[in-house]
Amino acid sequence: MRAVQLFVTCLVDTFFPEIGEAMLSVLRSAGTDVRFPEGQTCCGQPLFNAGLRAGARRIAEHTIRVFEQAEGDVVLPSGSCTHMLRHNYEELFADDPAWRDRAGALAARTYEFTEYLVDVLGISDCNAHWDGPLAYHPTCHLHRGLSIDRQPRTLLANVRDAEIRELPEAEDCCGFGGIFSVEHPELSAEMLRRKIANLEATRSPTLMVCDAGCLMHIQGGLHRNRMQQKVMHIAQVLAQA
């Protein structure tokens, strides 16, 4: 049985534990031995993206130490955090060969959730059931940063009774961008407005993403506008029997 070390990410851990639970349930049903390294906190992406590299490095070192204690595959419910471990740790430790090697070893066994299911476990159908329409927003770091697009779409295509609706301009950014949405709220708001308008055009009550950051941004905008649509993480849909 493959050992999976769950890295739930700071946002899921703190704000959306139900996503972590859904992921846990899906991975267990997939026949893996799922564990949760208790020492985990955050991958450091918020500071890295803001340019605060010294601070990002401290968090990254902590993360590397924690997951070095835990054997097996590291799986995250987030495209952007997977991207951070896989591509930005290398940048962060560019001048430090010892840490760069340790970061590289972690990156080599790190997977995004849908990528892990499809490419590593070879699963295309989770026997999930969903009654009604679903729209899918391919988040930027997932589909452009990691070239992961086929995997979530394959899994969604096999959800029983779900009617997958194409989101217009699906690949456009929702405007989250971490600190960007705080530093440039006007720009972020315009991009969010477009994303929500495109969601409305699908008439789907549910939007799916593979990243809790984009989820909290889009759901926050919907809630502010008193709109009823729900944004869900793909694990929450795949966990529906």
Added chain:
Amino acid sequence: MTAELFRNHIRLSIADTTLQAALDANAERRGRGRAAAFASLPDWRERRQRAHAVRAQVISHLDEFLAAFSAKVVENGMTVHRAKDAAQAVQLVLQIAQASPHLALKRSEESQGAANKLFAKSKSMVSEEIELNRALEARGHRVVETDLGEYIVQLRGEKPAHIITPAVHLQRRQVGELFQSKLGVPYTDDIPTLTAAARKVLREVFLTADVGISGVNFGVAETGTICIVTNEGNGRMVTTVPPLHIALMGMERIVPTLDDLALMLSLLPRSATGQKLSVYTQLIHSPRRPAETDGASERHLIIVDNGRSRLRDSRLQEALYCIRCGACLNACPVFREIGGHAYVGSDGSLAPYPGPIGSVVSPGLLGLPNFGQLAQASSLCGACQDACPVGIDLPRLLTRVRAGDPDRAPQQEGTALSFVSRIGLQAYGAIASSTRLFAAAQRLGGIGARAVSPFAKWMWLPAVTGWGYSKDFPRPALKAFRARPRDGDASVGPHPDMHDDAIKPWTRIVNPHAGTASTALERAAAAPESVIAASPVDRFVHELELLGGHAYRTESADLTQRVLGLLHERRIDATLAWDDVPEINKAQFKAGGVKLVHAADPALRAGLTGAALAIAETGTLVLTSGKGRPLSTSLLPEIHVVILRASQIVWSLEEALQTKEVREASAVVLVSGPSRTADIEMTLTIGVHGPRELVAYIVE
């Protein structure tokens, strides 16, 4: 350092509905055009990798390549100058114009004697960067921008809002009002009429200018070739008609070989304007040769550093790979909201280069303290990198700008972050580096948030927080994931269900790596062009027709009569012509009542030429200068008639660039269709400065 002015520009741009409509149209049309153009280049991913490697090689050995290139340019008879900064570049332009023997001659002929000169300028971003126009005007010279978009923004007293489409921020109505007030023409919002008005004014400028100023798209090290790419024909005019040509080139714009140039030319126009090739691709090797009757008699090349050496030695080096296609601007969701005029430094000055690449290049060339803030205006969504034809990792470079320059000032980390964000993130960093603190903060947050928001799961925040400007914030969970029971898994073991036979085995796919990731471009490329013609002639005819030109096949015996027929139909009784046009029977022509004129006369409406070659894949005619073959014959008239033998058609640009004719001519122009522009509302308009009609006769 403050981003307040930048934020003001952002707010104003978002509130400007005219600008918003213009920017939406730009993003949509350019996006579609690019996708369609790359559909004809199925191996574009491989080409992009190669292009990246070529640019990387050039930048890492830039000094050697520049030395080799300069030596070749000098050997070819042009003069090379190096400018270390903007002031030096401007000074060089003034000195060259002052000292030119050809200008002295021209002045004495015209008995003006005035020191003030007329500069006709084709599009050059380097000239914007060094603010050449202002400097020349300050000395009493007159400078006229001749690219339609640049001309419009110059008349408005503005700077370009986009590196490829300078007037992207304007609608036709605004251009109509501008021309009415500045040129005294009746108001119209008809784009062809507006274009014709500009053509008329600028034609006079070309014919009387003392100096032609151009940019340089690529310099080829192995041959000393200067390559200039334009659509309207103004680039050809300023390098062909005035006696003195000064080319301004950023020092990074080198490619090693003509093969590399062909690679870059397969990517640049597709990325910039969605064309397989731009209408006019010029390859300039030397000044006018003794037997030739046009082309500048004196050509100078000014290679501009202005911060590039510093950029090359920094972590932002990869930004020098840029070939200035503007695709990242068109793909960027932030540029789409604000346009080029919103990218300002903390002192309010406009960044010379906007958009994603500009947010790296502007601070890289002109300094982080003023322009570093631009890099914060990105969600790091990667659409720019996806669109980049040379694969520049723009998101990474943007995070490097944000991280400041560690060698110079480590305290610059987090360039232009607001005070609150910086303090907040640093506090978060300290907490997230410790499991104990992190868990404690989660507990505190979970409880605290319930005191503030006992019922609602989403909390209202004021706009001043940034987040609360447009959205609510999720209430932290009372019990974080770490604090929840995970089916009693203190040690976290296998799920009990796993041994339950009731669970159906999940479907496994046979080949988990089947299929590929698909971006918009990849999907477009997946549908290869349906017309892959059987012969080069068929393909050439097809491509030229697509470009709006006409191609007719004919027997040698019928040719002269057919050309006469066309000219009669257009009521033309005299045409410019090369001294010898292949397959044309001069006696028959004379008998047909059409005079062949060999001296450049701008009043004549038609020009009759041969061609050195033609390129099937792009519908391109290759014309080389030489004795009895003036370049102006194919440039000045409204109608350009070309006689071509079928055997002259080669398949690809690569082949064409390797021929002796191309390598040895003083100047070469690759003509792909009639002169065109899309500078007003991205609306394609045929016939700007060059011919509006292009007719090729192919003799089989």
